[in-house]
Amino acid sequence: SPLPKSNESSSSLNELLDHLLMLLEKKDPQQFFAWPVTDAIAPGYSSIISQPMDFSTMKLKIQENGYTNLKQFQSDFELMCNNCMTYNQQDTIYYKAAKKLLHIGQKFMVPEKLLSLRREVP
Ligand SMILES: COc1ccc(OC)c(-c2cc(C(C)=O)n3cccnc23)c1
Numbered sequence: 001s002p003l004p005k006s007n008e009s010s011s012s013l014n015e016l017l018d019h020l021l022m023l024l025e026k027k028d029p030q031q032f033f034a035w036p037v038t039d040a041i042a043p044g045y046s047s048i049i050s051q052p053m054d055f056s057t058m059k060l061k062i063q064e065n066g067y068t069n070l071k072q073f074q075s076d077f078e079l080m081c082n083n084c085m086t087y088n089q090q091d092t093i094y095y096k097a098a099k100k101l102l103h104i105g106q107k108f109m110v111p112e113k114l115l116s117l118r119r120e121v122p
Contacts, residue, residue: 010065017062017073019117020108024077025055027104032097033080037087048087053080070109077105 028034036054039045046052053076060066067073084098107113 010068013067013069014062014065016114016118017067017070018059020073020114021055021058021062023108023117024101024105027101028055028097030093030097032094033084033101037083042087045087049083051079051083053077053083055080070114074105074109077109078102081105 025034034055036052036057037045037049058073058076058080061076062073067076081098081102085095085102088094088098090096
């Protein structure tokens with residue numbers, strides 16, 4: 001089915017979300033969260049994690065107008081981090097990376113911070 005026509009508000013939300021996603025991706029230099037986790041690299045992953053999420057999936061969702069508000073974007077981000085802290089033991093580099101990323105993301109996604117982002121996005 002054709003993509004829903006994007007109107008003014010959805011395109012400005014999408015611009016904000018694209019900008020936010022880019023900032024969050026920069027905090028994942030090892031790209032652990034860039035692509036879906038496969039059972040090949042993480043044994044049993046698909047039977048442990050029922051709702052996988054990663055940055056590439058979030059990017060596609062933005063392009064398909066899949067987010068109608070910031071809260072939905074925030075919950076996919078938190079899902080991605082929490083999946084990682086569910087599958088991986090606390091003493092792993094992945095768990096520690098997810099904990100750090102979650103903390104950074106929660107600091108970014110506060111209203112006053114987002115207002116400044118909005119001003120940045122022309
Ligand atoms: C070592 O290089 C990579 C490259 C890509 C990865 O996920 C896209 C991961 C990766 C990412 C994850 C996560 C996010 O749980 N993971 C868990 C166990 C084993 N590997 C991973 C690691």
